[in-house]
Amino acid sequence: MVAPGLRAQERLRPKRQGTGPGQPGSRQVSTPFDCxxxxxxxxxxxxxxxxASRGASVLGIERFGIAHDRGSSHGHTRVIRQAYxxxxxxxxxxxxxxxxxDQLAADSDQLLIDRCGLLLAGHPDGPAVSGTRQAAALHGLDLQDVSTQRLATDFPGFDIPDNFEAVxxxxxxxxxxxxxxxxxIQRAVxxxxxxQTGETxxxxxxxxxxxxVVTDRGRYQAGSLIVAPGSWVPGLLPGLPVSWDIVRKPLxxxxxxxxxxxxxxxxxxxxxxxxxxxFYGFPSLDGETVKVAEHTAGVSVSDPLTVDRGVLSVDLPPLAEFLQSHMPGLATDPTRHTVCLYTRTPDLNFIVDRHPEHSGVAIACGFSGHGFKFTPAIGRILADLALEGRTEHSIEFLSATRPGLLRSD
Structure with missing residues (x-):
């Protein structure tokens, strides 16, 4: 099994030297593609x-490199949970x-997911605790209430207020x-x-x-298209009249x-x-530091290419206050950081749908800072929409034309 944390670019580098079909970075491609x-x-x-797993010919075009750090899918770890x-x-x-x-981890012989458990706490009437309990009850999920005594014995690193409840x-x-x-990517190849990487x-x-599809290096024809633009959605889906909020999120x-x-x-x-x-975070994997971030707030940006990736004056005070109040075993001066981007919709729910004006185009965007855990399921739905024009999954609540998304202009 490949050890977690080995840089993705390093593992893929040998394949990037090739020039034939299926080789990342290759410029010798044939068209048209199925997708x-x-x-x-x-x-x-x-x-x-x-x-690709369905036998269709497919071309992927990436502006940056494999598993790059310019968008929303980097920073080492992401939370996964079921009671949503x-x-x-x-x-x-x-x-x-x-x-x-689990199937991807088995196929790649890697540790991709660690079910270490999740502690969630807040006011019992708040959306986090009450919504988590409702989702668990509706879908029959295993969710345990955590007593004050158990908090003290099993979670001594946390200071949870008396008016909070935890699960x-x-x-x-x-x-x-x-x-x-x-x-x-490895399995797709x-x-x-x-x-094609480094192509805009x-x-x-x-x-x-x-x-x-027209790029800075060529033109490609296809029978269908999938657009998964991340924070570059305004430029790549300009006809979608959604009020986007692209937010800088430091970790x-x-x-x-x-x-x-x-x-x-x-x-x-x-x-x-x-x-x-x-606020959310992860167990210490190095025995020295703990990754913590704020899910709310954030500075809106107009251009993801020019986002400030340093530490701004507004970044640390909320986290320092949170740590002092709830995680006293952590120092408030970080040893490192990185900056990700959220692409928020007005209702903070995703858009996964066929394009309202182009039936051969499937779109996935607006993941609002809580989408990565869904990626293999959404990837399969996008393949359904692009190749078959429909999916058996219930995604009506993620429609591109649902109320509340559209701009008034």
Whole structure:
């Protein structure tokens, strides 16, 4: 088994030297393709994989490199959970995603998912705790209430206020994000997918059954198109009248002064809904630091290419206050950080649908900072929509034309 954390780019590098079909970075491609995928990050890599696995000819076009750090699918780890307070209709997709993650891990011989458990706490009437309980009850999921006594004995690193309630989800855990993207790409290439990296899409057009994608290096024809643009959605889906909010989200690693947060000590991931915001984090994997971030707030950006990836004056104060109040075993001066991007919709739910004006185009965007855990399930749905024009999965609540998404202009 390949060790987690091995850089995805390093594992894929030998394949990038080739010039034949299916080799990442190759410029010798033949058209038309059955499908072209624009954007090969989290969702695009999964879509590329599922399209290729069905025997269709598919080209993936990625502006940056494999598992790059310019968008939303980097930062080492992402939370995964099943009792979903955001919307109960996500749960069937999550159950499918769990099965697909396990299959991808087996196929790639890697540790991609660690079910270490999830501690979630907040006011009992708040959306996090109440919504999690409702989703678990509706779908028959295992969710345990955590008593004050158990908090003290099993979670001594956390200071949970008396007016909060907590739950423990045994199926919760985390994913190794860059490794997961690379694993999808490796499997897609093994099925014959062609991947072009370092290539920027200028525009795409769809006229009937004919789709053309124009890049800074060529033109490609296809029978169908999947657009998974991440934070580049305004430029790649300009005809979609959605009020996007692209938000800069810093992630920090804070030094631990106790081993109570160590994965080796049995610690899990956590999510706390507090009056000051929603905060989440991961067990310490190195025995020295704990990754913590704020899910709420964030600075809106106009151009993902020019986002400030340093530490801004507004970044640390909310986290320092959270740590001092709820995780006193962590120092408040981080040792490192990275910056990701959220692409938020007005209702904070995804868009996964056929394009409203182009039936041969499937779109996946607006994941609002909580989408990565779904990537294999969404990738399979995108393959359904692109190749078959329909899917058996219930995704009506993710429609591109649902109320509340559209701009008034």
């Amino acid at each position: 072209v995928v624009i954007g090969v990050g989290g969702f695009g890599s999964a879509a590329l994989d599922h399209v 307070f955001e919307h109960a209709d996500y749960v069937p997709l999550l159950l499918d995603a769990y099965r697909l993650w 423990w989800e045994e199926a919760g855990g985390y994913l190794f994000v860059e490794d997961a993207v690379a694993a999808h 093994g099925h014959g997918a062609v991947l 899409v200028i525009e795409w057009t769809s006229r009937g059954d004919a789709i053309e 920090f690693w804070f030094p631990a002064t106790t081993d109570q947060y160590n994965r080796s000590s049995g610690a899990g991931v956590f999510f706390l809904e507090t009056p000051g915001g929603e």
